[in-house]
Amino acid sequence: MLFVKELEIKMQTYYDKLSQAVMLLQKALKTSYTDALAEALTDLANGEVYVENGAPDQDTVEKLKVIYDELKEINLSQTEMKQAITVNIISAQKLDKTEVNKLVTPDTIGLITSLIAYEILNAENVKNFNLVDPTIGTGNLLIEFVEQLKLAGDFKINIAGIDNDDISLGLAKAFTEVMNLNLSAYHQDGIADWQFTDVDMAIADLPVGYYPIDENASRFETKADEGHSYAHHLLIEQTMNSLNENGVGIFVVPSQIFQTDQAKKLSQWMVQNVYLQAVLDLPGNLFASKEAQKAVVILQKHGTKAQQSAKVLMGTIPNTNDPKLFEGFKNQVQDWAKKTFKG
Known part of the structure; x- marks a missing residue:
């Protein structure tokens, strides 16, 4: 039971920190939550914050680097990480009022x-x-x-x-x-x-x-x-x-x-x-x-x-x-x- 509780905490932490990154990007790029989530995941996959025409600004970039480093420190399996990201996607679709299909x-x-x-x-x-x-x-x-x-x-x-x-x-x-x-x-x-x-x-x-x-x-x-x-x-x-x-x-x-x-x-x-x-x-x-x-x-x-x-x-x-x-x-x-x- 202790292991299960620790896993739940890790997955919740991953979800929360990814959400923080997405909200920072959404504000800096003036885009939808879903677009910002895609941007954050791309950054994580590439290991760096993508900047185009000065966006996101340097202050946001520094904050994102800290969050991305923290996300990398969370030791989740592929399956666990997928579950955490899926919950982020579901949240994005609710916020953006995505159509049923x-x-x-x-x-x-x-x-x-x-x-x-x-x-x-x-x-x-x-x-x-x-x-x-x-x-x-x-x-x-x-x-x-x-x-x-x-x-x-x-x-x-x-x-x-x-x-x-x-x-x-x-x-x-x-x-x-x-x-x-x-x-x-x-x-x-x-x-x-x-x-x-x-x-x-x-x-x-x-x-x-x-x-x-x-x-x-x-x-x-x-x-x-x-x-x-x-x-x-x-x-x-x-x-x-x-x-x-x-x-x-x-x-x-x-x-x-x-x-x-x-x-x-x-x-x-x-x-x-x-x-x-x-x-x-x-x-x-x-x-x-x-x-x-x-x-x-x-x-x-x-x-x-x-x-x-x-x-x-x-x-x-x-x-x-x-x-x-x-x-x-x-x-x-x-x-x-x-x-x-x-x-």
Whole structure:
């Protein structure tokens, strides 16, 4: 208990000191809290205070140097430091009144999706692969996913992220740098043609809503017959089209995705172009209401090593706080992966 209390104090201290640095930068740079947080994380990753056109001023620079030195003295593991930074991001989003689609994805979802990916990669006998998050946001899901995979096995992962919001993307880039991850960040519309190729796996918590640019949507099979198309449908199609043969897409989507007015177009596209390997509702305790409930959908691109699962993995993922039920779920995933994915 004493160790736990000491850890809580260290993490709280890290959070508080990082917050102090962010507030200093926000005032000096006259920017949003989120932008200031990205700046502070970049400073920490680079080991120096970045100054441009005299901002921040020298007095602020000296104060920041003291805080950054104090932060470096706090001995946190990678996992603990990530948790402390994530809380800072959540605070930033509250202060900046960030829209719902851009809010941090809970760590639990990163843990669950990484567990599924681990079993798939093991079944495929893959240790080195290229990973993308086409809607990276703050980077929390991608970082948690990668960190959990690295804890579970000896993987070499090249990571890329796409976002059309430069503030979110800047924060994601800074966050990954502090975590010693080398992110290739692309500021673009994820539904437009990607600026890179050679991607083996995708992980994404997809934003939900209508895509406003009908001209861009017109080239997709999942487009609506009339009116605006669902952005998450287009993103699924674009992502799967952009993966290598046999590539796997792990998507966090609304649980009702196959029951909407545009579900038929999505289903028709899936039947022709990908293998639907799993549909799993996430634990209900992660969401404020039934309407907000999300699921994990796992798709595989056609290829010489790809095959349709004899039995699509379906059901509700148990609460991670119930060890017995969750262990049973892990065994079920392992069995499904061995039968579905080939090395």
